[in-house]
Amino acid sequence: MFTLLKRRTPGEAIFELVNGFLMLVICFLTLYPIWYVLVNAFNDGADAMRGGIYWWPRKFSLDSFVTVFRSDGIMTAMGITVAKTVVGTVVHVLFTAMVAYAVSRKELIGRNLYMIIGTITMFFGGGLIPTYLLIRDLGLLDQFLVYIIPVMFSFFDLIIFLSFFREIPVGLEEAAKIDGANDFSIFLRVVIPVSMPVVATIALFHGVYQWNDYFTGMIYINDTDMQPIQTYLYRVVAQSSSNQMIAAMPSGVAVNVTSQSLKLATMVVTTAPIVFVYPFLQKYFVKGFMIGSIKG
C-alpha cells in the first residue's frame, strides 16, 4: 500500500481525483431522491403544495407525522407489518434452518432424494394461478397465516444454511450427543447459536421481504384491517386514491396536512426501521451473499 502511494504518477493522481469525484456523484444521486421526500415530509403540507422545496424544509412542521401516528387505519396496517415481519422471519429462519440441518447430516437416509425434490423446485414452479387456487383451497384467504406459511421455507436459503452447517466441527455435536441430547435439541441449542452469521443474513433477507411485500396483502387479503402498510401504501400510490389518505385522517386534524404530505410522512415512517437496521448487518449479508451465489 505504502509503496504504491510513493509511485503515484500524475496520471494516476488525476484518475484518483476523477474516480473519487464520480463516487461522490453516485452517492449524491443515491441519497438526494430520498432526501427530497424527507424534507417535503417535514414541511408544512399546504405550503409544500407550491413545490420548490429542495434542500431544507421551508416551513418546518411535524403535523403530518402526528397525523400518521394518530390515524387508526395507518397504525393498524403498521401493526400487521410488524407482526408479519417478526413472526414470519422467526418461523422462516427456524424452519428452513431445521430442514437444512437435517439434510446436512451425511447419515440421513433418503438425503439424496430430498435434495433432488428440493432442487427441482428451483427450476419449475406452478405459477401465479395454481398457487392462488392452492392458497384458496387451504382456506388461507384473509388469514394472518397467509403471510407466514406459504413463505416459511425456501430451498435457496436452505442451500446457504447447508454450506454453513458443513463447516461446523463434528466434535460440537458429538459432545452434545454423549450428554443424551436428541437431534432436534442439538440443532436448537448447539447448531443455531454457532451459526449466528448465516442466521442474521437469512433473517435480514426474509425480514426485508416481509416488510416490503405488498403483493400478498393485495391478492389474498380483502379485509382492510388485515392489510400490511405496504399494501395500504400501494393503494394510495399506484391507484392514486388520495381518498384513502383523507379517510385515514382522524377528525380534528390540522388543516395544513394534505393527502400528499400524509403520504410522504407514511412513506418515511414505513422505511425508517429498515434504513436504521441494515448498516449493522452489512458484514453478515455480504458474506452470506457470497456463499449463496457460489453455491446457488
Place this chain on the structure above:
Amino acid sequence: MNALKSQQDAEVPQKVKPSAEAKVRTAATASGKERWVKWLKKLYGQRYLQVMALLGVAWMIVFNYIPMYGIIIAFKEFDIILPISQAPWVGLDHFKEFLNDDSLGNVIRNTLGISLIKLVIGFPLPIIFALLLNEIRSVLFKKSIQTISYLPHFLSWVILGGILSTWLADVGIINKILMALNLIDAPITYLAEPQYFWSIVITSDIWKELGWSAIIYLAAISSVSPDLYEAATIDGAGRFQKMWNITLPTIKGTITILFILAVSGLLNSNFDQILVLRNSLNDSASSVIDIYVYQTGIVDGRYSYSTAVGLLKSVFALGLLLGANYVTKKLNNTSLF
C-alpha cells in the same frame, strides 16, 4: 455310456440343488433380515432428523408440487365451481387463443424490450462500479460509499413508486428543472405517457439495484491476491492494465454465471416494480407477460387462459437458461451446471 454318465451328471446337481439352494436362501434371508433390522435401527436412531427433513419435504409437496400439478388447468376449461379433476379437457385451445390474441405482439415487445435494455445497460454498470470502487484507497470512504449504495435496495417498490410519483409530478422537481432550463413549456405527466414508461422503469431499476448487484463482484475482487498487483506494479503495469489483466480475469467466472442467470431471466419483468408504476394510461408500454398473466388471471378470473400463458413463458424461460448455459460453456468453459 457317455450318454448315461452325462445323464447322471445332470441328475446329480439336480438332486443336490434343492438343499444347497435352501441353504443359500436361509443364509440370504438371515442376512437380509439382519440388514433390514440394522436399517430399521438406523432409521429409528435418526427419527428426529427424519421428522425434521420430512417436514420440509411435506412443505415442498404442498406449496411447490401441488401448484405444479395445478398447471394442468392450462389444458382444461377450469371453472371455479368444479374441482380441477372434473374440469373438461380442451387441449391446446388456450395456447392457440393467446397466440391469436391482439395483445400478443405488444406483450412480447414490452417484455423483451425492457429486459434487453436492462441487460445491455444494467448488467455492465455494477461491474464497472465495483471495479472503480475497488480503486478507492481510503477504507473509510470506500465503506461509506458501499453502505450508501445498498440503501435503495432496501426500499420497497411501493415506496419507490411514491418517490417517483413525487419527482415526476406536475409540481415535481423534474418538471421544475426542465421548465427552468426552458426545455419544456408545460409540465409533463410522465407516468401517464407511454413513451416515457420504459425509461422510467429502466432508470429506477438501475438506481435501486446498482450498489446491491455490485456486492458479489466486490466479494470476488477481494479474493484476488495482493501479490499479483504488487508484481504487476513492479513490472510497470498501470492502473487500467492491472484492472484489465488481473481483476477482470479473476471475476470472469462470476460474471459468466450472473450473465447466464440474467439471460434466463429475460422473460421475467420486475413484476413488483411494473405493477406499482403502471396505470391505464401507460398500458400500451407497461403490459409485460407477468402483468398480462396477473391481469387475465387474478383480475379477469380467466384461470385456465392465464395459466396457459404462464406455462408458455416458463417453457421459454427454461429454454433460455439451457441455451445461455450451453453457449457460455462452449465459449469459455464456465457454466451454471
